[in-house]
Amino acid sequence: MTTALAGTTPIPRELSPGERALRRLARRRGAMIALGVVVFFVLLALLAAQIAPDDPLATSWSAVRKPPSAAHWFGTDEIGRDVLSRVIFGTRASLLAGVVSVSIALALGVPIGLTAGYVGGWVDGLISRMTDAMLACPFLILAIALAAFLGPSLTNAMIAIGISATPVFIRLTRAQVLHVKVEDYVEAARAVGNSHLRIALRHVLPNVVPPLIVQATLAIAAAVIAEAALSFLGLGQQPPAPSWGSMLNTAKNYIDNAPWMAVWPGLSIFLLVLSFNLLGDGLRDAFDPKST
């Protein structure tokens, strides 16, 4: 969009910080590859039913723990199911685990952090102490206790991970708010008479977004691993529904005689998480090139 006054030549608009960041991101090859991988997995999840060769739940007593072959590219598991199909469908659970958990953490953490940072005073003190308390407990213990409390299922695992990841976002948002609160334009907005809510949402929040995006991307990576960890303990996605974490949990018992059961889900977790990490890195560098 160019601003054009009558009778003048249009002045090319300066790029917004967001657009500048995206440009920088596009130039980083590693981050672009990572983005590509993420998109690939998302497509896999969405089109699982079309792509997967077999029904991921179809058991076959005669094809138990068969090695990779033409019929089953990734082999079969301990009750005869096709590993490739389960890996493809498992993408859904892992992506969901990552994205939903982090969405919960954002939905809870950002408003609380905003409030703490903006309002200050005893409200900030209270929220900060409670956040410190949550951060002081080992993340996995919190998640385990919550998941055990809610019951073993993918949904509950996501809620548990989401809640356990919230304090980080509260802290991050609060720190950013404190940083931005004292900027001139915020002072100006207040002077003009804007309501606090308006200032918080229109002026403060947009500046908080970049580090949040970076942290969110990294948090998705951690959440995918956390779901695998909870499944390892029996608290995540329950069989027969496929999820890479629970597939790994079962596969570890058959490492000697059916290693393919473990290789593919493990590799998938690794690729997905690595991609999110690289993407997050790229975003961080793109938003704040000084930190590079």
Place this chain on the structure above:
Amino acid sequence: MLRKSCLVPLAAAIIAAVAPLCASAQTLRFGLAEDPDVLDPTLARTFVGRIVFAALCDKLFDIDEKLNIVPQLATSYEWSADHKALTIKLRQGVTFHDGEKFDAAAAKFNIERHKNMAGSNRRGELAPVASVDVVDESTIRLNLSAPFAPLLAQLADRAGMMVSPKAAQAEGDKFGAKPVCSGPFRFVERVAQDRIVLERYPNYWNKGEIHLDKIIYLPIVDSTVRLANLKSGQLDFIERVAPSDIPGLKTDARFKIARITEIGYQGITINVGKSDLAQKNPLGKDPRVREAFELALDRDGIVQVAMDGEATVGNQWVAPSNPFYAKNVPIPKRDVARAKALLAEAGVPNPSITLMTPTTSDAQKIAQVVQAMVKEAGFDVKIQSTEFSTSLDMADKGQFEAYVLAWSGRADPDGNIFSFAACKQPLDYSGICKPELDELLNRSRTTLDTAERKKIYEQIATILIAKDRPDIYLFHRHWLWAYSTKVSGFRPFPDGLVRVQGLKLN
């Protein structure tokens, strides 16, 4: 500079890994599947603790491989004419690990401790024992309120274990931290979740049979890691090998495998009267639906797929090889056609059931196989995975329709059935409550004659297995042990315990 200083610790680490192999020749390192709970026979409640007790604490009686009662700290026993008093002759010359003498007074002390100590888990096992008399220095008499056939089997387990009265009185409820018993090995140390160390007791009454100097029990929960330890030489003996690891071990010349059918069972318990849910679901309401469910199962298939063949199919609370197995109710063959017919007759061609399944890997596998099998008859089974502790609570409250349940088993068949099928008993999760059944169950406990007991169990089986089916028994697992060829003299017992008499390390 950096790299050189890494070589030394690395070399040291390699040497350290090899060194233990040259250590004490008669120390057996045993891999347990769990960490035992408190090492006090009165308070103990886990199966795995009993493995340690087998070396640490002798009991009045023991069982042999055929589940017959054999003497240990007691030499003989005699029932009174009315079967309400059991006179036990005790072995002479036995001492506890602290040197104290084992005599009638000590035996009486122990029985009373099992019965009266706060928090004792043996109370129920010795419930009919009203009092203990010291007849003479090496004879005691147990006076019962009613005849009780399973009593001897109880005295062949924790309820018959004898601890030193002096130590028990001195330590009180902290006894479990430093147990003093009279078994072949005495307690040295225990680091929770790490190890339990026992050393040979030189004054053991049967020391001729004991060839080991030391036993170290190491709890390693993950079966893959436990096996890895055996293979890498850090363990000499492991219990509960995963069935899927057996084929690989068979071809490994360094190790031997042993197996035996357990005295417990694996089955599915159905809520037939524990709560309202019983009436709200077709499986709980109509015995025909339960019969159809059972007929839709292929027990051999379940064993093959879920247990890799390492189990014996069964349909009762005792295995088919058990003397008390009711031969009048044999294992049915799979019959999907008849199952469908029964469902049609009952008016529910496609019953929908929720199967509560603990998150243990065995239960999960069984549930998935069962789900697929009964689908062919029209059942729609939904698997509800529940954390083990939570599942127990829900079962107790009757908040389930069907529940995948395993029982570790007791030497006397009464231990496998009474608490599960008698009215309002703590393990009656199915909620079955029938006066004629209770009467039979009570008689099965008070009758001492084996032939008569068998007949009573046949009658019980007719009601429970052929008619009502509150529990559908699937199979009896195999206890699986693997050990290095250095170990000799191992005898498998159906109770899954490893007895140290005769064990040798070459």
Place this chain on the structure above:
Amino acid sequence: MLNHLLQRLAQIVPTLFFVSILIFGLQQLLPGDPAMILAGEERDPTVIAHLHEKLHLDEPLPVRYLYWVGGVLRGDLGESVRIQKPVRELVAEKLPVTIELAALAMLIALAIGVSAGIVSAVAKGTVWDYAANVFALWGLSTPNFWLGIMLILLFSVTLGWLPASGYVSPFEDLKANLAAMIMPAFVLGNAIAAVLMRHTRSAMLQVLSTDYVRTARAKGLDERVVILKHALRNALTPVITLGALEFGTLLSGAVLTEQVFTIPGFGKLIVDAVFNRDYAVVQGVVLCTATAYIVLNLLADIAYYLVNPRLRDSA
């Protein structure tokens, strides 16, 4: 500065209070009657009743909380119902083990992370930069329990170089201890290496472009000396304080690592206790680790202030 310090010290109390409520609440709200689970297979009603009384299970939640806190303030963290051992003793037994594991993991993380960070910063934009990046990220991207099992299979079963599990006290046999700890420490340290690498890299890059480094270079000093003596010393400061903050991550990772390698530390203790509903153990142990974490945080802050003269003045 002193003001700030006192303020931080004062904050410890309400934070710990919230920790206690959080952990207590979570534990007690776990479904299932703990007495039932702790009572043993036969579920003897007498034993269950006895446990109900002993653990005050019939009292309302706030009352039970007060019982527990009262005990804690007197130094009594309760007792493990499962093995009848005071939690205090369990903590004393397990703490050194997890601390050793954490310390070794930290060393490995520093070794890998810092070196990768240096390489990455000095060779910025090249293939080495990329390689170092991916190598450090690898640690974050693999589930550590998974990595643990793979390593056991490789080094213990296949090669037979290292023990598959278990723990020997360093005072008993230092070599055996290190042999048993090196794999789990590596698995744990991996994840943190990535974080350290990133921080080292950005700190190094910042410092490398400053005036006095340029001056040092202009003076003709050996490049390696420039990096090691001038850049690294300044870059390491925030990295070291970060170590304290990563303590929480270490403990989280230790939970699964200890399970896989059967190291008798805090992590294993807590997981088993959650599943066995051994409340006192979970509550007591988490309270201890939370306290340690908070104190470490405080020390890190102090260290940061002391080392950074600019911040000191502005505070």
